[in-house]
Amino acid sequence: MSNVSRAWNIDDLRRMASRNVPKHFFDYLYGGANSETTMQSNRADFARWDLKQKVLVGIQDNTTDLGTGYLGEQHKLPMLLAPIGFAGMHHHHGEIAAGRAAEKAGIAQVLSTFSIASLEEVAQSHRGSLYFQLYMFRKRELTEHMLERCRRAKIGTIFLTVDTPFAPVRERDERNGFRARTSVSPGMLVSMLRHPLWCLGTLANGMPNVGNCRPYPELGKSLMEQAVNLGRMIDASLSWNDIGWLRDRWEGKIVIKGILDADDARRAVDQGIDGIVVSNHGGRQLDPAPSTIDILPEIVQAVGGRTEILMDGGIRRGADVLKALALGATAVLIGRAYIYGLGAGGEKGVARCLELLAGEMRPALNMMGFHTIAELKAAGADALRQNPWFGRSGEAGDQETVRPNRRGGPLTAVN
Template structure:
């Protein structure tokens, strides 16, 4: 443990090590956006611009990082974001990540596009597990996936609405990224020069979309199955479809991918229990605002009692505090969990969560915040939730 602390005391160290251990076509998919990738940079840089005011006339030497959402207690106000293609980015990482989340009592959100199924991951994540749902444009498939998620034990659905159509991500076009990977000479050379990743593929197998594989055309190849997924997983989630999913799902529903305050109010009116303010990691529209830009406006629009989460660009416990100060009740963190898994292996997610908790506690102590609820009073930027 001491060795890990010295080698990887922060996310930036894990990110550097991950880049060395991942083939370029995989790493590019992980870090990339689209266009000039301004939105990816904006997410990180806008958080860095958020200032917090330290205060010392208080007794917050042992801050409490716990939060409660919908009656469930979590040890920290951050969760594992849905990680699509995680089993390709670092093969075999999905089960350890879910287990680490449960071990630290933080929430874990499983992606529809994960490479391990809801039936596999829910027992590992336990009651901390949520399911992120990309509704297919096939009504029977949609209904069956919701039934499967309920039977697996998921109580919270994260309905993601911000992928209405395929995007053009230039890094992936240049690399020819596909599932299964296109094994041309350039790709083979990258794999050969990154043996740790290649060995993990051999150990865990070529990944596929296990949540979607029951619906593939019978006898379809991996390539044909991937085309099928691309065909059925597109289309706008209209107000009518949102209401239908709300009626079909008996548990809690978050709507993820919300940036416009008026739409935020509309989703609540349609029955959403909470929202996740997100621009999809800067991967959908390069001109989109960041969560930092829109979160205070959405909080002001919906009021103090609305349950609002946010993601985008979070790389530290300090960033967690910044986002909560802007108005979030909890935040989601994605890319750093792949960095940690690639850099460290099985124990990467456990190490990362420990680091984030320690950084958050240190930040709260400096701010004089005894609890997470105190963080908005520390905001010292033009952004405001008042």
């Protein structure tokens, strides 16, 4: 565990996590699809927008409120923890630790189907808002059974992820032999043994596996077997017709995650969907695809006011959150950023991540002339200014800058 109070931004947490977590898990978290163009533009395109400063507006101390409502509940921050597969491999009981940090910060957690802790374990571990991320499997009975388990665990909202019908090449994983194999390679074993503290924590309660798969022994016993078999079960032939199937079987809220196109957003609204997540899976699927901050205004224009529009991708700064909200997002999902916190310091690290983002948002919001998120949302895009130099300077922002490694090979994280 690192001393996360020494982290001053998400990049610091990322560096700490990269030292604590075996390489194949860290690379799996960090990386994107193919040339990682989308992953990089998710970050870089935030620079298109500047926050407009307003002075002498008489902001009173202690009146700032970052609270906001989403999916029918009031939350203390306009954020949610995104579903991240294998989060529990970045810290023991990772999903539970993250959920507890989310509860304390007053935000919701979206639990991945591919979590290490089962949905039942996470639901029992905290009293905060918990949503479940669902995949539609070819064996519909499996999806139905997961819905039933959510119901029993009192989860009322599901996020149906629709942007993973096919598995693109993620070069970092290919090199590490991760996700394609059903057993641990010698390289992975070495990388785990190089992190004895991680081994002690993660393996203390036996070999980890995909918690949500435990009731289905036919999917295999080990983490890697289950991950491969479950991944193969995702229904690539899913179509809009299947959304009705889900609606008939789920009385709670349904959010579609992975919308990147205005027409698709309209179709989701026509199907009576409660919310969408404008997402490209953190640049891990179609590459190159539009960055989410770039496509967000188009989607807001198409369906804004008719459904809730959440967004994720590349959020590493409080200002990023403010930009997304000004452009019409109800709230944003935090992805890699909180897992860096988890890898750096477990629950404390996730709490630090949220504290850093909120700590940046508060003064920025005030300097923009607002006390509340509601005021920012009411001002909308008028609260921002398009940077006339965007795209000309070649600057990609300060976080997660990437550069070719010395051998001229694949891009590697700058640590």
